[in-house]
Amino acid sequence: MDPVELLKEMIKFKTVSLKENTEEVKEYAPEFKRFAEFMKGILEKCADEVKVYKVDDEYRKERCRADYDRYIIIARKGDPKLEFNGHYDVVPPGTGWKRDPFDPWIEGNKLYGRGAVDMKGGLASMTSAFCELDDVQLVAVPDEEIGGACGTEYRVNVLSKDFPIPKYVIIGEPSNLEIDIGHKGAVWAWARFRGKQAHASAPWLGENAFVKAAKALPLIEEELKNAFSMVYSKYEYAMGHPLAKTITVNFGGIVRVGTSNFNSVPGEAEFSIDLRLIPEVEAEQAREVLRRAVEKAGGEYVEAMAMDGYVVSEDSKIVKVLEETLKEMELPVKKVVLSGGTDQRFYGTAGSDAVVIGPGHLEVAHTPNEWVPIDHLYKAKEIYVRAVKKL
Ligand SMILES: [Zn+2]
Numbered sequence: 001m002d003p004v005e006l007l008k009e010m011i012k013f014k015t016v017s018l019k020e021n022t023e024e025v026k027e028y029a030p031e032f033k034r035f036a037e038f039m040k041g042i043l044e045k046c047a048d049e050v051k052v053y054k055v056d057d058e059y060r061k062e063r064c065r066a067d068y069d070r071y072i073i074i075a076r077k078g079d080p081k082l083e084f085n086g087h088y089d090v091v092p093p094g095t096g097w098k099r100d101p102f103d104p105w106i107e108g109n110k111l112y113g114r115g116a117v118d119m120k121g122g123l124a125s126m127t128s129a130f131c132e133l134d135d136v137q138l139v140a141v142p143d144e145e146i147g148g149a150c151g152t153e154y155r156v157n158v159l160s161k162d163f164p165i166p167k168y169v170i171i172g173e174p175s176n177l178e179i180d181i182g183h184k185g186a187v188w189a190w191a192r193f194r195g196k197q198a199h200a201s202a203p204w205l206g207e208n209a210f211v212k213a214a215k216a217l218p219l220i221e222e223e224l225k226n227a228f229s230m231v232y233s234k235y236e237y238a239m240g241h242p243l244a245k246t247i248t249v250n251f252g253g254i255v256r257v258g259t260s261n262f263n264s265v266p267g268e269a270e271f272s273i274d275l276r277l278i279p280e281v282e283a284e285q286a287r288e289v290l291r292r293a294v295e296k297a298g299g300e301y302v303e304a305m306a307m308d309g310y311v312v313s314e315d316s317k318i319v320k321v322l323e324e325t326l327k328e329m330e331l332p333v334k335k336v337v338l339s340g341g342t343d344q345r346f347y348g349t350a351g352s353d354a355v356v357i358g359p360g361h362l363e364v365a366h367t368p369n370e371w372v373p374i375d376h377l378y379k380a381k382e383i384y385v386r387a388v389k390k391l
Contacts, residue, residue: 001131003377004111006042007124010088011104011113013038017089017145018066024092029068032142035088036071039127039140046131047075047138053159055150063149070150073140074163075130080137081391082168082318084130084384085343085354086123087144087151090115096368110371118365121372122172122358122380129384136388137166144343152343156350168318168391169347170384172358174365174372177379178334179322180238180356182311183341185277187286190270190302191220191294197258197267206265210257213269216297217251220273223293224249233278235311238336238362247281250274272304276339279309310345311337316353321390325383357383 013035016028036052043050055070064070093101093114104113111121123140130138143151156165173180193213198206228247237244251273258268273294277286283306291301312319314335326333338356347354359376 001042001128003124003128003381004374006127007111007116007121007372007377008104009038010035010120010124011115012102014102015089015115015142016092017143018092019146020065021067025066025068032069032071036073039073039088042127043073043075043130043138046077048077050075051162055154056158059154059158060150063153064143064146066146070142072142072151072155072159074155074159075138076163077130077133077137078135080166081135082170082388083137083139083166084126085139085141085152085169085171085347086119086126087142087343088115088120088123088140089142089145089151090118090120091145091366094368098369101368106374109374111374111377112369112371114370116370117174117360117372118362118370119173119358121360121377122174125359125377125380126170126172126384128381129388132385133388137163139163141343148343148346152346156346160350165347165350165352167352168316169352169354170318171343171354171356172380173342173356174360174362175238175357176361177326177331177357177359177376177383178238178336179319179326180338180342181314181319181335182235182279183309183338183344185279185281185283185286185307185309186341187275187277187283187290187306188304189273189290189294190304191216191273191297191299192270192302193268193299195265195267195269198265200263200265203265206267208265209269210266212298213271216294216299217271219297220293221249221251223296224275224289227289231278231281233280233337235279235337236335238338244339245278247278247286248276270302277309279311279337281309283308307341307345310348312353312355317391318353318355318387321387322355322357322383324390325387328386329379329382331379
């Protein structure tokens with residue numbers, strides 16, 4: 001099966017993930033079922049068993065906000081030693097496209113279309129490899145772009161009884177054919193401040209919560225610097241910048257005050273804090289540092305999300321066979337940690353060794369005129385086939 005032809009077909013499905021119930025849900029929702037049926041048809045030609053699961057309504061309502069059906073496709077051959085994982089959802093097309101984002105086109109070595117690189121390209125290479133291998137499993141999931149709860153999390157938590165998770169997992173996200181052995185963790189929290197709302201012409205009657213928040217920010221920043229500025233990761237990072245090896249922080253991605261007019265003294269104010277952790281530091285530990293810093297600065301700490309980083313052992317057989325394969329194919333052997341999260345962590349909690357390796361460059365993901373190098377699609381397929389045969 002040719003990964004390029006397969007990818008072109010995949011891009012035509014508008015499997016756009018939406019976080020909320022906007023108007024577009026009506027347009028995109030049926031595409032998930034259509035894509036699942038398409039994949040089933042392809043996989044039935046070479047698998048021993050193919051199943052399409054609809055994510056349970058209760059689970060979906062509890063864990064995933066937007067209200068449309070999600071489908072997970074799993075295919076098995078023999079007694080699987082490894083599972084290929086790929087997400088088939090994509091981000092909304094946005095603007096700035098030269099041509100229709102869902103009608104793929106080729107220019108030289110580049111195949112364009114929404115999802116070409118993130119990551120229907122990887123899924124096409126993996127599907128193509130799956131059909132040439134024995135003792136292997138493939139899963140195609142939705143929802144990776146919106147957190148993964150109704151995608152890989154559901155696969156790991158609910159579908160493991162029917163399809164046990166093998167020891168080794170390859171996720172075909174774009175890695176420029178490098179081996180991503182893990183990713184950073186994160187803590188997301190609000191620093192919340194309270195004052196007293198009043199008319200702006202009589203500010204002495206109020207207490208400005210926004211000013212409190214603004215004054216607290218440098219104090220929190222200083223505390224975090226004291227705690228983390230000397231903490232370096234031992235790993236190499238996909239983003240070569242030296243700061244990638246550290247714990248980084250972003251303030252104010254969202255800022256909220258209780259008012260929306262010039263002439264009010266805000267009685268409440270809060271800003272978001274996004275802390276990115278090296279895998280050597282656990283979320284639990286970082287959370288306490290952040291909580292203390294916010295409270296010391298007079299704020300209330302309200303956590304939105306916390307997740308540990310994940311790194312697979314470099315002695316794991318999956319890492320070894322991939323290194324060997326890249327050498328054989330005379331491709332550069334690079335092992336790096338990603339700054340952003342992937343679905344690897346879900347497999348980590350299940351005790352599997354999960355690595356990311358796939359065609360294309362992460363930098364063009366989510367952009368208009370997203371593309372994947374055509375030679376990467378064939379190389380990725382060959383890497384998968386050769387590596388899995390060595391397991
Ligand atoms: Zn992706």
